[in-house]
Amino acid sequence: SGDFIFADTSEDFEGSGNFSYLNSKSQVFAGYHTVIARLKFSHNPRFFAYVFDSNAHRKQIQTQVKGIKVFSITQGILKDIYSWLPPIDEQQKIVLFLDTETARIDNLISKQEKLIELLEEQRKSIISHAVTKGLNPNAPMKDSGVEWLGEVPESWVEQKIKFISKLINEKTSEKSNVIALENIESWTGKYIETESSFESDAVKFKKNDVLFGKLRPYLAKVYLVENQGEAVGDIYVLRPNKLIHPQFLKFFMLSEKFIDYVNSSTNGTKMPRANWDFIGCISIFLPHIKVQHEIVEYLESAVLKIELIINKQISLIEKLKEYRSSIISHAVTGKIDVREFGT
Numbered sequence: 001s002g003d004f005i006f007a008d009t010s011e012d013f014e015g016s017g018n019f020s021y022l023n024s025k026s027q028v029f030a031g032y033h034t035v036i037a038r039l040k041f042s043h044n045p046r047f048f049a050y051v052f053d054s055n056a057h058r059k060q061i062q063t064q065v066k067g068i069k070v071f072s073i074t075q076g077i078l079k080d081i082y083s084w085l086p087p088i089d090e091q092q093k094i095v096l097f098l099d100t101e102t103a104r105i106d107n108l109i110s111k112q113e114k115l116i117e118l119l120e121e122q123r124k125s126i127i128s129h130a131v132t133k134g135l136n137p138n139a140p141m142k143d144s145g146v147e148w149l150g151e152v153p154e155s156w157v158e159q160k161i162k163f164i165s166k167l168i169n170e171k172t173s174e175k176s177n178v179i180a181l182e183n184i185e186s187w188t189g190k191y192i193e194t195e196s197s198f199e200s201d202a203v204k205f206k207k208n209d210v211l212f213g214k215l216r217p218y219l220a221k222v223y224l225v226e227n228q229g230e231a232v233g234d235i236y237v238l239r240p241n242k243l244i245h246p247q248f249l250k251f252f253m254l255s256e257k258f259i260d261y262v263n264s265s266t267n268g269t270k271m272p273r274a275n276w277d278f279i280g281c282i283s284i285f286l287p288h289i290k291v292q293h294e295i296v297e298y299l300e301s302a303v304l305k306i307e308l309i310i311n312k313q314i315s316l317i318e319k320l321k322e323y324r325s326s327i328i329s330h331a332v333t334g335k336i337d338v339r340e341f342g343t
Contacts, residue, residue, distance in 0.1 A: 002045035004037040004052065005030045006078060010071045017061040017073065021049040035075055047091040047332070050098050051083050054329040084332070090339060094331050097338040105324045112313045112320070119313075123306045124187065128255040130295050130302075131248065134287060144285055148261045152285040162280030164244045168237040170204045177229025178202060181213050184221040188307070189250055191223065202230030205237045208246040212236045212253055212279075216272040219259050224250040236276060244284075245292040251299050252284060 006019045022028055023046065030036055039045055051057055060081045065071040086094070132149055133141075140154040175198065183192050205211065206228040213221035215234045224246055231237050240246045252258060262279060266272040286292065330336045 001025050002039060004045075004048070006035040006037060006073065008033050008035050008073050008075075010065070010073065011069070013062060013065070013071060016065045016071050017052070017058040019052055021045070021052075023049075035073070035078060037078065042088075043085065044088065044091040044095055046095045046099075048083070050095065050328050051332045054332050055325060056329050056333050057081065057083065084334070086334065093338050093341055097341040098328060098331050100341075101327055102324055105320055105327075109317055109320050109324075112317050116310055116313050119306050119310050120187065123303055124256045126302050126306075127251050127299060128257050130299050131252045131255050132257060132285070134291070135295060135298055144283070146283050148257055149283070149285065153287065156285040156287050158283050158285050159243060160280065161238075161282050161284055164284065164286070165210070165238040165240045165249060167276055167280070168203060168205065168209065168239055171201050172204045172230055173202065174230060175202060177227060179205075179211060179223065179225075179229060179231050179235070180233045181215070181218050181221055181235060184211065184213065184218075184223045186218065186220040187254065189222050189224060189254055198232040200232050202232045203235070203237050205229060205231055206239075208240065210238045210240065210246060210250050210253065212238060214274045214276075216263060216266040216268075216274070219262055219266075219274060220254065222250055222253045234271075234273060236279070243289075244286060245289065245296055247296040247300070248286075248292040251296065258282075 001022055001024060003022045004019050005022070006017070007015070010016045010018060039048065061073060061077060064077045064080070065073055085091075132152060134153045134156070136153070141151040142154045144150060144152045144158070178198055179191070180194075180196065180198055182194050182196060184190075185192050205225050207225055209225045211221075211223040211225060211231055213219060213234060214236050218234070221235075238249070240249050261282070262274050265278045266274050287295070327336075331338060
């Protein structure tokens, strides 16, 4: 208890100096790529936990680490880092102040994260309802005959995915505008910029094709293509025909009901994949193409509103984290006087 376990490598510059502080009597063993530090003198270990977490301490480490893809944090670097020691009673005051303040900030962060979770669930629910039940709450309904779909609007027509879209398998080695699973954000259908290079064979796609991640952990990675390019890795490229609005297909494949159903079909242990023979035979009930446009317009607007709120919460969380980091650094370096705190 009171030991510090530092990571001796980091995959990013900001992680240089990451550590864990053991504040229990439980027996713990440190694995590879760790450095254990133990206080030599009678000081408050929790005070040092805040010191080691401060920007003032981390920046000393970050100016000395070396590496490109992996940064190495040696024992020599850690030994040469300076710390600052107020008297024991002031250490305790600083710890009391920071325990109180960080708990308050962490509670605020937790509330924002919970709100984000609720908003993400709301987004999933809105999408699933719109693409399977429509927008008219008074529309006559019928039994779809598909257990996971339940009732659907009476006027909607059943089609199989393989009859409304074509699986594209045209290989290419051009590697221009390459999209991999890591470029698609789960559940949102957003593109994520990365700097990775890809060596595997690619499949050509063009505008309005729908990309679908076939690996079990990435089934909710669905992307509507805006330009021509190539898809690499475990991605199906689907080309919608005139029976379905490309955006409607994207939203349908992003619906939680669809993802859960496809997930139930995957097999394998290490890298389970969804099979096209299964996906292609899945029934989808389609409204008239005009209604599809209306549903797409509604979802684009509703999803955008939710995402704007989510982005505001994410921004607030980042500011709270910055404030948390700032208050720790200011307290352990004496830039704020907390000696009267709690009295």
